[in-house]
Amino acid sequence: MSVLVPRTLKDALQAISANPSAQLIQGGTDLMVEINFNHRKPTDVIALRRVDELKSVYIDAKKSQVTIGAGLPYQQMEHGEIAQYIPALAQAARTVGSPQIRSAGSIGGNLGTCSPAGDALPVLSALDATINLQTADSSRTIAIHDFMVGVKRNARQPGEIIVSTTLPIVSGWQGYAKVGVRNAMVISVASCCLVVDRTNGTIAVALGAVGPTIIRCRETESWLASQIDLKTKATVSPNLLQEFGDRIANESKPIDDHRSTAAYRRHAVSVLARRMLTRANNQ
Amino acid sequence: MSSATQTTNRRDVLGTSALRPDGAAKVQGRFEFSSDLHAENMLWGATLRSPHPYARIVSIDLSAAYKITGVEAIITAEDVPGKKTYGLISSDQPVFAQDFVRYVGEPIAAVAADHPETCRRALAAIKVEYEVLEPLTDAAQAINPSTPSIHPDGNIIRRQQIITGDQNLEGEIIVEGTYEVGMQDQAFLGLEAALALPESGGNGIEMYVATQWLHEDQKQIAACLDLPCEKVRLTLGGVGGAFGAREDISLQVHCALLALRTSRPIKMQYGREESFYGHVHRHPAKIFIRHHATRSGEIQRIEAKLVFDGGAYASTSSAVLINGVTHIQGPYRCPNATIDGYAVRTNNPPCGAMRGFGVVQACYAHESQMDKLAVACGLSPVEIRLRNAMVTGDKLITGQVIESVAPVARCIRETDAIAMPAPLARTAHPLEIVGGSGLTSLPHNIVRGVGWGVSIKNLMYSETFDDFATARCQLKDGVATLKYATVEVGQGFVVLAPQIARSVLGVDEVILDTVDTGIGSAGSTSASRQTWMSGGAVDGACRLVRQRLFEHVGKKYNIDPLRLAIEDTDVVDMIGDFRISVTEASTGVLIDETHEHHHRPTEELDENGQGNCHVAFAFVAHRAVVDVDVELGLVKVIQIATAQDVGRVLNPTAALGQIEGGIAQGLGLAVMEEIVLDNGKMRNPSFTDYLLPTALDAPTVVAVMIEEPEPQAPLGAKGIGEPPCISVTPAIAAAIRNATGKELPRVPIRPQDICF
Numbered sequence A: 001m002s003v004l005v006p007r008t009l010k011d012a013l014q015a016i017s018a019n020p021s022a023q024l025i026q027g028g029t030d031l032m033v034e035i036n037f038n039h040r041k042p043t044d045v046i047a048l049r050r051v052d053e054l055k056s057v058y059i060d061a062k063k064s065q066v067t068i069g070a071g072l073p074y075q076q077m078e079h080g081e082i083a084q085y086i087p088a089l090a091q092a093a094r095t096v097g098s099p100q101i102r103s104a105g106s107i108g109g110n111l112g113t114c115s116p117a118g119d120a121l122p123v124l125s126a127l128d129a130t131i132n133l134q135t136a137d138s139s140r141t142i143a144i145h146d147f148m149v150g151v152k153r154n155a156r157q158p159g160e161i162i163v164s165t166t167l168p169i170v171s172g173w174q175g176y177a178k179v180g181v182r183n184a185m186v187i188s189v190a191s192c193c194l195v196v197d198r199t200n201g202t203i204a205v206a207l208g209a210v211g212p213t214i215i216r217c218r219e220t221e222s223w224l225a226s227q228i229d230l231k232t233k234a235t236v237s238p239n240l241l242q243e244f245g246d247r248i249a250n251e252s253k254p255i256d257d258h259r260s261t262a263a264y265r266r267h268a269v270s271v272l273a274r275r276m277l278t279r280a281n282n283q
Numbered sequence B: 001m002s003s004a005t006q007t008t009n010r011r012d013v014l015g016t017s018a019l020r021p022d023g024a025a026k027v028q029g030r031f032e033f034s035s036d037l038h039a040e041n042m043l044w045g046a047t048l049r050s051p052h053p054y055a056r057i058v059s060i061d062l063s064a065a066y067k068i069t070g071v072e073a074i075i076t077a078e079d080v081p082g083k084k085t086y087g088l089i090s091s092d093q094p095v096f097a098q099d100f101v102r103y104v105g106e107p108i109a110a111v112a113a114d115h116p117e118t119c120r121r122a123l124a125a126i127k128v129e130y131e132v133l134e135p136l137t138d139a140a141q142a143i144n145p146s147t148p149s150i151h152p153d154g155n156i157i158r159r160q161q162i163i164t165g166d167q168n169l170e171g172e173i174i175v176e177g178t179y180e181v182g183m184q185d186q187a188f189l190g191l192e193a194a195l196a197l198p199e200s201g202g203n204g205i206e207m208y209v210a211t212q213w214l215h216e217d218q219k220q221i222a223a224c225l226d227l228p229c230e231k232v233r234l235t236l237g238g239v240g241g242a243f244g245a246r247e248d249i250s251l252q253v254h255c256a257l258l259a260l261r262t263s264r265p266i267k268m269q270y271g272r273e274e275s276f277y278g279h280v281h282r283h284p285a286k287i288f289i290r291h292h293a294t295r296s297g298e299i300q301r302i303e304a305k306l307v308f309d310g311g312a313y314a315s316t317s318s319a320v321l322i323n324g325v326t327h328i329q330g331p332y333r334c335p336n337a338t339i340d341g342y343a344v345r346t347n348n349p350p351c352g353a354m355r356g357f358g359v360v361q362a363c364y365a366h367e368s369q370m371d372k373l374a375v376a377c378g379l380s381p382v383e384i385r386l387r388n389a390m391v392t393g394d395k396l397i398t399g400q401v402i403e404s405v406a407p408v409a410r411c412i413r414e415t416d417a418i419a420m421p422a423p424l425a426r427t428a429h430p431l432e433i434v435g436g437s438g439l440t441s442l443p444h445n446i447v448r449g450v451g452w453g454v455s456i457k458n459l460m461y462s463e464t465f466d467d468f469a470t471a472r473c474q475l476k477d478g479v480a481t482l483k484y485a486t487v488e489v490g491q492g493f494v495v496l497a498p499q500i501a502r503s504v505l506g507v508d509e510v511i512l513d514t515v516d517t518g519i520g521s522a523g524s525t526s527a528s529r530q531t532w533m534s535g536g537a538v539d540g541a542c543r544l545v546r547q548r549l550f551e552h553v554g555k556k557y558n559i560d561p562l563r564l565a566i567e568d569t570d571v572v573d574m575i576g577d578f579r580i581s582v583t584e585a586s587t588g589v590l591i592d593e594t595h596e597h598h599h600r601p602t603e604e605l606d607e608n609g610q611g612n613c614h615v616a617f618a619f620v621a622h623r624a625v626v627d628v629d630v631e632l633g634l635v636k637v638i639q640i641a642t643a644q645d646v647g648r649v650l651n652p653t654a655a656l657g658q659i660e661g662g663i664a665q666g667l668g669l670a671v672m673e674e675i676v677l678d679n680g681k682m683r684n685p686s687f688t689d690y691l692l693p694t695a696l697d698a699p700t701v702v703a704v705m706i707e708e709p710e711p712q713a714p715l716g717a718k719g720i721g722e723p724p725c726i727s728v729t730p731a732i733a734a735a736i737r738n739a740t741g742k743e744l745p746r747v748p749i750r751p752q753d754i755c756f
């Protein structure tokens, strides 16, 4: 097995273009588990850990957006600028694993694995993030919704590196909530990201672990926007709140497995969505 | 004078929180666990396991595997020279499956190769043809006489009834329920591992192994290898937890066989997933109970039917069953009983010993019933329990009289006196609230509940078993050396044994010799027994040495040895001025004594479940306070208050460690730990999905230790390892019921059990 440890993004891109099927590794918190279980046996590995450019955070005030390097560990999203501009991402980052996992794991890895239970992904989905990919001689940007194509499948092509993700700074309440069977270090049984855009009067709701990929509840979103004025804080009537949750549940597509049941997951996302809508209007 | 006092304070004698000698190394990652063992020129061993819960083996083809470079040996059932089966109570488990596989994970073959990766490829290259059979996975079905046997010994491992008193009594108050407990894993952190070194000539073997009982392993390994016991020498490898899962043999025989076959050292170790397949688990159980009581809440009769799923092989199922049926009354008086218990065989993973050993399941059932009874009689959970609490001298449903100290009422009262935690603040930090960093819940989503659990647990082995312990003490030049085969699994005998020697002999320096089979058995590190049994053996050996020291001093200084005593680190004349340090007194002499400690004999139960089958008992009360997000079904245990009958505290830190650890394990069973089975197959054999409590799940523990020295116990101390994990599970379940109003007849309680 060969392991390349490039120090610059350019060297990393060069390395992957020379060997497009080489296995990329960032924090290794997904990949090493797969290797230890013999689910994957890479022959050539390119380690991105030393590429500082992949850990950059760029706040573009003019465009009102934040670009986060694919290699930035979760721990650095929990506080500071990211927490200030994209609080839902900070909250999602805080739910990941343990301190050890959060100091190694990254958004790039979460995207690379593309598990429906990946905690960064509902936030990227609710915010309509874009994913920035590069090869040695080209680059492209695709919407998160086009990037996630199935259970643990994504649109990355051989030879590409996920360089960063770009998220808008939205004015309005946003949050992330995750249900697990213990109080820390747990894979999501169901999760929800809710973002209210007061400027545009829209709401976005994305659900994790209740479908083959992250689910955006677009029908419910536009239904709610037609019921209440989302540009201002409004009290949502109990009936409306109930229906909101029911509609969210209807848009989810959960399954029964050893972690939980479809019925519980459907119930959980409806409760989370209702609670977050209430929080959005209380703050 | 003042300096002597200081010395006394610093001496790590009994009653002090002496530090574990292995503590720093374990915390810093320097401790050598069995999986760290290594020998020059060693090969690696690995095990081929059955993918089917039940199948006939049609053929095994090793030819492709043998062609892989680096493969040195492959062994199957045919290569077992001695007994083809092993087992703790009945020898019904094949070393390698021969005709049938009876559970997913059953060993079929083992390979030795130059590298773990070569082993893995060799295992993949072994071709086994199976005729897959319909598995028996329902324990209730196993009792049915028309169900075909899945093993030559039949599907019923043991049935035991307890029939006593009036069989027709009907109480003014009758409450009943059916309660279920899921399959829990011991989940020790230090995985199974061993190193086997063959003797040249192939007629002997030396093994380093992580186990709970060296001599029992030795006996079983020797029988399978067809070697005399003395040709199988075992030394304890570093053990990282056991909780019952190392009582049964796992890789020992395979490793030894490969070493003898290849004449090279063999190392075997399991990974986490293989560990789930490679050891026994806690029995899932289904228990029906009906309580008959007077209107004032006095228990008059219990009827119960208990079914324990033993999985494919017997292991300790029959003893687990006995604990279940004999503890079903709980720590409460009950004159009449009609009990029927079964331990059965199925094609589920084999079950055996786990902390609490059959009593956990019984306690969950009887404590759930006590709360129902309290409601039916209009009493509080505390009152109903106090009203029925047993005392020393009471007769159990087996006819055995409780001779142990039995401060049941005191346990309850002292637990009740512990202050309740502060209510959840409206401004609580998210990590203090249910759901933690998941931010699922706000304080107004949460309902707080309180629940109780009280238990009785037998100590030591039961039903005629003489599980004695041996220890040897040598004293020379003021230094004591202790030798015993007592296995340290983390419980703290490594710190207790020197404390005993210092207290008895007045020495400061105590050397612990290697733990191996070079001395008599110590019995198993289980059944809450080592402080009592091996502690008794060390105490006895030290006392013999002290006696000899006094004789020696008496002779030399012409004092009657009866006048001599140990004071701090001196030998003193109790009625004169003579005083000499133990070091000086023992200079130039070697005193060497060995002592065996036996507990009092016990009896088997007769067909009506009557007999003095247990040695002694310990009691504990738990009160749980939980926060429940009822709508989402999420739980956080806030506080466990407990008062435990410990006899005497020999090391406060170590005792508290057992209590806190046991509570965490009982909490796991209450709300998250379960091996999920689907037609005999484990769905979650990893720590990703077999969830153990984390630091954020662990509650505040407020513990009171009730010290009423036990006259039967050599040091006055009762075993304290198991009680903490027994009644905490029903206490938490009761607290969740209190918060939700749900019946919750099964643990672990899952979110969907609460919110639907």
Ligand SMILES: Cc1cc2nc3c(=O)[nH]c(=O)nc-3n(C[C@H](O)[C@H](O)[C@H](O)COP(=O)(O)OP(=O)(O)OC[C@H]3O[C@@H](n4cnc5c(N)ncnc54)[C@H](O)[C@@H]3O)c2cc1C
Pocket (backbone or CB within 6 Å): A023, A024, A025, A026, A027, A028, A029, A030, A031, A032, A033, A048, A070, A071, A095, A096, A097, A098, A101, A104, A105, A106, A107, A108, A109, A110, A111, A112, A113, A117, A118, A119, A120, A156, A160, A161, A162, A163, A185, A186, A187, A188
């Ligand atoms: C104990 C534990 C707990 C965990 N808990 C959680 C949790 O609570 N929530 C959660 O979401 N996840 C959890 N995970 C999974 C994991 O930590 C996350 O998915 C994390 O985001 C992976 O990041 P990484 O940098 O470690 O990825 P790696 O393991 O390095 O990579 C994962 C995949 O992404 C690819 N990849 C990585 N970087 C790039 C890149 N720049 N361009 C292209 N492909 C790339 C890799 O090739 C690989 O296929 C947990 C894992 C463990 C071991």
